[in-house]
Amino acid sequence: MLLGSLRFLYEGWLKELYLDTSFHFKYYGFEWVQVLPEAGMYALMGLICLSSLMILLGLYYRLALLLFLGSFGYLELIDASNYLNHYYLTLLLAFLLLFIPANRAFSLDVLRKPAMKTGKVPVWTILILIAQLSIVYSYAGLAKLNPDWLLEAKPLAIWLPERADTAIIGPILAQPATAYIFSWIGALYDCSIAVWLWLDKTRGLAYLAVLGFHLMTWLLFNIGLFPIIMILSTLIFFPGSFHNRLLAPLNYVPSQNVKLDDCSPLFKKSIFAGLALFFLIQLATPMRHLLYPGNVLWTEEGYRFSWRVMLLEKSGHVTFRVADEAQGRHTEILNEQYLSDFQEKQMSIQPDFILQFAHHLAEEFRQKHGMKNPIVTADAHVSLNGRISQQFIDPKINLAKQVSGFAPKTWILPFQNHQP
Secondary structure, eight states, X not given: OHHHHHHHHHTTHHIIIIISOSOOOOOTTOTTOOOOOHHHHHHHHHHHHHHHHHHHHTSSHHXXXXXXXXXXXXXXHHOGGGOOHHHHHHHHHHHHXXXXXXXXXXXXXXXXXXXXOOSOOOHHHXXXXXXXXXXXXXXXXXXXXXXXXXXXOTTHHHHGGGGTTSTTTHHHHTSHHHHHHHHHHHHHHHHHHHHHHHSTTTHHHHHHHHHHHHHHHXXXXXXXXXXXXXXXXXXXXXXXXXXXXXXXXXXXOOOSOOOOOOOOHHHHHHHHHHHHHHHHHHHHGGGGGGGSOSOHHHHOTTOTTSOOOSOOOEEEEEEEEEEETTTTEEEEOOGGGTSOXXXXXXXXXXXXXXXXXXXXXXXXXXXXXOOSSOEEEEEEEEEETTOOOEEOBOTTSOXXXXXXXXXXXXXXXXXXXXXX
């Protein structure tokens, strides 16, 4: 995250994604999180970088984690269109690290307070990280058990031929069978890799599979830090002796001290109860799409926070119209006057963003243009995984009157499985 944050600043993404746009999409319930002034946004990124470095070095470890969770969490809540699975995973892992004495051995905190050094930790502190990574992999695998992925090799059948100019393997990627092979291997990998990493006899070969799988996805697809995060994080499946050997060239000698801070039974029970609730939420959240009708790939209701990785090739276009029948006024909106190209692309395929933008337009036309009862409609067409574009939103519905929330969005038109 330190390297990723520095790259974020270097590439100018902070300005592009947060400062150059006047409108930002929100997560439901977090509408109050607003973009800061320019100096504040750069200070926020500076705090993310500083806290990442402190965590890396083990310096004032838990304070650094709280600073990181607060600053990075705030940044991610400013605009929901910037959601990425690995940003969400980073926040979850940072939260779990609060419960883990990761600064008790190889850290600057040990140099500050040598008495806190220890050679062992409770096994549950390792297991909660393993459990979180296992959830990510398992749900990513379950999400791939759908007709598009298994029977149509979509979206890989769309993406891989575009990489036909890749050195050496380009001609292989252009073959139709390759997309099917990669799709099935990907599903089998995600569904089972946590088990193979857990077993002593298969852990070594499983980790080679982790390396191969994530390096290949990093080579072929622009998915940011996710491969690096998973390659490094899955090392937690290996026993302590393995990690001690890795640190041996740095003259690291494991402490023989195994005394940890004594906690009251009530405090321990509170921690375990909190972690149990956390993992119940982690297990339930990816399944919430079952509460909604229709194809989750189409409606995206229950799609986020569910480890649905690389399942979609989705494009769309939305034309908004604002009218006041009583005044006989109507206009067509130019989205680019409000949104960046990236925001418009994300909005056009995600119904909750379409609704948010419609509400924003209604409020603006009330305040700035004197429309008492603006009617906002959307003519939206979306293509899913290479299919023929079809109407996405009921164009007769006044979106200004629709309520945001977790209830099913009845104004999303049903998905029609028309093949190109």
